[in-house]
Amino acid sequence: MPEPSLLDDLYRDILMDHYRAPRNRGEIIAPTCSADGANPLCGDTVRVEVQLGDDHITDISFSGSGCSISQASASMMTEFAKGRSVAAALEGVEAFQQMMVTAQAPGLDGFDDIEALIGVAKFPARVKCASLAWKTLAQALLDESSAPATTDERTAAHG
Amino acid sequence: MTLVLDTTSTHLPFDIARIRRDFPILKREVAPGVPLVYLDNAATSQRPVQVIASITRYYRDHNANIHRGVHTLSVESTDMYEGERAKIAQFINAPDAREIIFTRNTTESINLVAHAWGRKFLQAGDEVVLSEIEHHSNIVPWQMLRDERGIVLRFIPMLPDGTLDLDEARRLIGPKTKLLSVTAMSNALGSIVPLTDLIAMAKAEGATVLVDGAQSVPHMAVDVQALGIDFLAFSGHKMLGPNGIGVLWGRLDLLDAMDPFMGGGDMILTVTLDRSTWADVPAKFEAGTPDISGAIGLGVAVDYLAALGMDAIRKHEIEITDYALRRLADVPGLSIFGRPNAQERGGVISFELEGIHPHDVGQVLDTHGVAIRTGHHCAQPVMAALNVPATARASFYLYNTTEEVDALVDALEQTNAFFGTGR
Structure with a gap:
């Protein structure tokens, strides 16, 4: 018999809600910074555009294509980041990566919905789907290089 | 008395049950009570005990x-x-x-x-x-x-x-x-x-x-x-x-x-x-x-x-592929890429399920024990030409059975049900 409970753990209602009705999907008119991310092994792509004002994220959007987990995670990421300071957003990125490794809720303010993605940690092959938009946000904010973000486990420190 | 060897028929009979006994991995379960249905042979085949x-x-x-x-x-x-x-x-x-x-x-x-x-x-x-x-x-x-x-x-x-x-x-x-x-x-x-x-x-x-x-x-x-x-x-x-x-x-x-x-x-x-x-x-x-x-x-x-003989293997794969093409055509929302005739293709079927990303299809199938490949299959220009980011792909080999195709079809119907897109 299949194990629906395991699947239900991965595809939580809140995740499916973000997948079917993504928040902040599209482009913003005059982004301060942006970054493109890709999972070269699956072909998932995401673009994150950010408008900054007074060191805060005043607007944010994502676009691209991918599975339900990558798209829902991107949607949740934009909801979390919007209105937060750059430092707080980067703290969120770090907390998300930790959550994917430890499968423990970070207990961070504004992370309630996002904790629905904890189930992904049990599916190592899907961690990179969930992480893509978060790494891309960090890339946009840090604007370190023009190289696209990647969650390719062959090169990235965290799958 | 001279022993006459029949040189026209040197191949073993294509006995699928006997063939499957040579591949112990086909007997394993991916989770308790969930037998493996291995349909990712274009990526790699399984190996016989020999x-x-x-x-x-x-x-x-x-x-x-x-x-x-x-x-x-x-x-x-x-x-x-x-x-x-x-x-x-x-x-x-x-x-x-x-x-x-x-x-x-x-x-x-x-x-x-x-x-x-x-x-x-x-x-x-x-x-x-x-x-x-x-x-x-x-x-x-x-x-x-x-x-x-x-x-x-x-x-x-x-x-x-x-x-x-x-x-x-x-x-x-x-x-x-x-x-x-x-x-x-x-x-x-x-x-x-x-x-x-x-x-x-x-x-x-x-x-x-x-x-x-x-x-x-x-x-x-x-x-x-x-x-x-x-x-x-x-x-x-x-x-x-x-x-x-x-x-x-x-x-x-x-x-x-x-x-x-x-x-x-x-x-x-x-x-x-x-x-x-x-x-x-x-x-x-x-x-x-x-x-x-x-x-x-x-x-x-x-x-x-x-x-076994390569012609017998090819014939078996045509039969499985033909059966799969017909069964998959009945899955709501499923469309198959490539030629509709099993004679014109190898035992590889790339498909998409409307409204469900291939990775999600592959994930649900895995919980049913069905192993397929999802992604671009190291053929990104093909994906670009089809204007899709990825496909789901089932691929067969000499040990696959029509029962395994049935398991694939059942799992795809469950996938539709799970994502609420069964039409």
Whole structure:
């Protein structure tokens, strides 16, 4: 018999809600910074555009294509980041990566919905789907290089 | 009394239950009560006990380095390794066992040709004709050579049904064409390439022909002499053999004329501090200690395939594919890429389920024990031509059954139900 409970753990209602009705999907008119991310092994792509004002994220959007987990995670990421300071957003990125490794809720303010993605940690092959938009946000904010973000486990420190 | 051997029917009967007993992994469960349904054979095949045992036996009883020692083990290892070469030559009807070069895989075989033949015989402006349905392994080595040498790459386009545009091929293949390098079967879509037509076009222009046989050699009879080609590349792991062993077959005169691929031990005749001279084919292309147990395992895999007969294997796969095409057509929201007729394709079916990303399809299928591949299948130009980011792909082999196709269809219906998109 299949194990629906395991699947239900991965595809939580809140995740499916973000997948079917993504928040902040599209482009913003005059982004301060942006970054493109890709999972070269699956072909998932995401673009994150950010408008900054007074060191805060005043607007944010994502676009691209991918599975339900990558798209829902991107949607949740934009909801979390919007209105937060750059430092707080980067703290969120770090907390998300930790959550994917430890499968423990970070207990961070504004992370309630996002904790629905904890189930992904049990599916190592899907961690990179969930992480893509978060790494891309960090890339946009840090604007370190023009190289696209990647969650390719062959090169990235965290799958 | 004389025993008369029946030479017309030397093959074992195609007994699927008996075949499945040779593959212990097919009995495993992916979770308690969830049996494995392995439908990812275009990525890699499973291995029969005969192959697995041959590797153990080699290390247990014979292991030594080859071509080096006078001692018993080295002689035995050398004989075993070289013996497999002859067996593989016979399997693809190569006229000479020296034409079989052991590599790691198809990718390395193609890189060997790009490096050792391409660098020596291709000049700036020379054209290499590929197709849009190639695996990345038959695109990237040529792009690297283009960037280094200024050769020109031409791509035979794919038609919407996953077949190649032969009219365009006729226009692309011309006097400047020095090499045609094409797959025999698309790994992403299962399309069988009309090699005979393409080879005739290339040969009319005096071009050299390389065939990527990664998807064809495991699944159908391939005869390099009947095809009239110059190089054939294939991998052991997709044809019941071990990982890490592959083959490049090349015409002896071409191999003789080529420079080595890598330098090192085993590929030299003499070495001084100033210079070295090369060993003869095939040693010239096999620098360093090779994958001896891999070659032995591949030889046993070839024995296994030959005992069943490639025509019987192909017939079985056509039956399974035909059954799968008909059953999948009834799954709501499912559309299949490529030709609708099982005769025109290998045992590979790429599909999408409307409104559900292939990764999500693959995830739900896994909870039902059904292993398929999702993604771009190392054929991003095919995905671009189909205008999809990825597909789900089921691929069959000699041990798959119609019951396993039923399990796939059931799991896909459950996927629709799970995502609430069952129409």
